[in-house]
Amino acid sequence: MTRIAELPTSTAGHTHCPYCALQCAMTVNPGAGRAPAQVSPAWFPTNRGGLCRKGWTAAELLDHPDRITTPLVRVGGELEPCDWDTALERVADGIRRAQATGGPDGVAVFGGGGLTNEKAYQLGKFTRLALGSRLIDYNGRWCMSSAAAAANLSFGLDRGLPFPVTDLSHARAVLLIGANPADTMPPFLQHLDGAAAAGGLVVADPRLTATARRALDGGGVHLRLRPGTDASLLMGLLHLVVVGGHLDPSYIDARTSGFDEAWGHAAAWLPERTERVTGVSVAQLERTVAMLAEGRRGHGDPACSDPACSDRNRDARGGSYVLTARGAEQHADGSSVVGAAIALALALGLPGRPGSGYGTLTGQGNGQGGREHGQKADQLPGYRSITDPAARAHVADVWGVDPAELPGPGLSAFELLDSLGAPEGPSAMLVHASNPVVSAPDADRVVARLRALDTLVVADFVLSETAALADVVLPVTQWAEEEGTLTNLEGRVLRRRRTVTPPAGARDELWIWNELARRLDRGPERFPVDPRAVFDELARASAGGPADYSAIDWDRLDAGEALHWPCGIDSPGGTPRLFLDRFATPDGRARFALDGVRPPAEPPDAEFPLLGTTGRLLAHYQSGAQTRRVTELAAAEPRMWVQAHPVVARAAGLDDGDPAQVVSRRGSVRAVVRCDEDMRTDTVFLPFHFGGDGRANRLTLPELDPRSRMPEFKVCAVRLEAA
Ligand SMILES: Nc1nc2c(c(=O)[nH]1)N[C@H]1C(S)=C(S)[C@@H](COP(=O)(O)OP(=O)(O)OC[C@H]3O[C@@H](n4cnc5c(=O)[nH]c(N)nc54)[C@H](O)[C@@H]3O)O[C@H]1N2
Ligand SMILES: Nc1nc2c(c(=O)[nH]1)N[C@H]1C(S)=C(S)[C@@H](COP(=O)(O)OP(=O)(O)OC[C@H]3O[C@@H](n4cnc5c(=O)[nH]c(N)nc54)[C@H](O)[C@@H]3O)O[C@H]1N2
Ligand code: SF4
Ligand SMILES: [Mo]
16 A cells, blocks of 8 residues: 655655646656656655646746746836846836825735745735735635635635545545536546445536546436526435435534524425426436435444545445535535535535545645635635734734734725726736636626726736736746645645746746835835745744644655644644544534525526536636647647537537637627537536637626625526627
8 A cells, every 4th residue: 555654755856736726746857958857656645646638748838938037017008028126116116106196005916826825925914014905815716715605604614625635535425516627637536436436426517527427437427407506406405315314313413503494495495396496307316315325324434544545446435525616616606505515414414524524626726725824805824814803913923013004804806806996996906826817707897907007017927818918027936946835625735846947037926025025115024035934934823723834844844744734733743634523613513504595696588598607628727828838738729619509509500610609798709619419408618718809707797605705607698609
């Protein structure tokens, strides 16, 4: 059996993939030129030697001809190369000008879940202390905020997977809701092999994705629901758990609160009504519940609770999991959907039991750490709340300032972008690690707001669509050129290591913030440039908070210890599995937190008769700024397309391969038609990875979840027509 303890003694070249939250391990060996050779070591448990094609080709971007290696400033309408001094002076001038008219909040900051923990921490600190602004938020708001809000409400804590990924290998049943890991995390799929082979994989997705196919191939179930009906689906499943006698009453008594109220909501979701609303047959609903109830037999088996267990060949021992991802979460009721998914898991008695549970699949490389260290509008480091006086006092003490100096909560990502350049809004913005021109909802409205700024500063290593609008572009270092830490989807802290030398003109963002603080005369010594020093400070700032890193240091990480937070004074060995004894709520019980069901904000009508939904392709990452530049990936998916049932295409006079236009109330998108017999006839699917007039987000709706402020990326009303 391979164990993490058998990690190689030398860590030279060991790092992790730049892209998604699985953070597959990689060894990057500098070759003769700058383009390194990559392999993936088999000992790392989340990927066990596997990489997807994005990972295998990631190094191409290190010395890509499109790489920006000198700062750019806008002169007479054009971006022109300049030296660092000129660029940073221009940024500092823009900040001073914006704050002279708008006060501290005259400047806004937009971060990203791809930033290392150190950069995410420092960006939040820089915004609050050097700029004195409350206006910071980040692209994780598009991604993890609904799952986070629901987990905080029900469990009192938000760690995407409260158990190691490898635990899933022992499961007999897994319900995936709105997740397509076959394309979005391919090496993760091996952990579902046991459940799939046992016929226990259930995939709730409007499309027959590669993941859904995997379920069907093993004898599992594909719930091909109507987009935006996840809350109804989950209420219907919960109903069947109760009426089918599958409740776990002793668990509900001992470990939860609020069941009776939840049943008040779910009682009305009779199977036939659920079938009518979701399009999922009563037989499939019943089968799903039976599989989850049957699968949990055997969970709690102590043989499965070895934190380092990574033997995939061991027979599945039992256990059931409910997992959500963006298909369920990116809705204006996304936090309620996750609340319902958690409620289903609680009714079955899964969370907090070894070998069973609920989790969400975190998306971005540092999507977990990125939401803990204070780049979110309402947060301070350690996953603390910025409105909690004790949290403010603790962080102010670490930062050496008076708590009164810390600004209050800012605006959520879309609200922030929508306020740019408005009379009372900020007139300057710094963007670090996001490309909102492509990825924000109602993207053309966002472009108009960005254009209304006096100063837009974008730090990136390629000229993304957002960087192309900037007044100043700052070229930064990339993954394999920098030192730092990231926290993966299971809350494990990992080291990113420098294995190649960055190009001469690129700078580390820690250096950029230190330089800006110096130019603004805001105490540059408070913004160290050494990532290890930043980590040590971050660890102190997190001490005693929900995401406690205080017992972690780089030496432990470099020695190969698998450290999952919380890892502090009470848990110096880390916490691979959360909630085994109690949940993190004040009374230690998990809460059933169910709302009613709310339909999507924009129902289809005669003018826009189809449900437009959006998501990901295997070959591209996010806004595509990186992967559209990688030869193999661009060749695999060169252009925007729309997936439609042939009947839907024909109704618009279109055939497979025809150029089409998809139109919503907000804008239109050019796309080639891909006919697919397995599509629902009320739905079209659009990937969101393309730029220009292929941006799916020209269509989407900035309707926000009231609790999480997550936009409704997954449903809007559209029509399909010939281009
Ligand atoms: N190749 C690739 N991998 C990635 C990324 C990438 O951009 N490309 N991004 C990373 C990031 S940041 C993230 S957040 C993750 C996202 O990972 P996933 O959540 O797996 O990805 P999506 O494609 O956004 O959505 C998943 C599925 O939701 C379905 N869906 C659409 N509408 C609905 C609905 O109303 N209900 C339900 N139940 N399903 C629906 C879609 O058909 C889609 O197949 O992927 C990560 N990995
Ligand atoms: N319609 C629709 N829209 C969506 C989604 C959807 O499913 N449908 N999904 C949403 C989700 S889940 C997400 S996570 C967002 C992501 O959307 P974006 O925030 O746009 O994500 P990326 O394309 O990863 O943008 C990262 C940019 O930063 C650069 N970059 C990478 N690392 C660094 C770094 O360390 N420093 C700096 N300065 N730059 C760096 C990259 O080159 C790239 O240009 O999109 C959201 N938008
Ligand atoms: S699954 Fe994610 S982390 Fe692994 S190689 Fe692919 S993009 Fe990279
Ligand atoms: Mo994401």
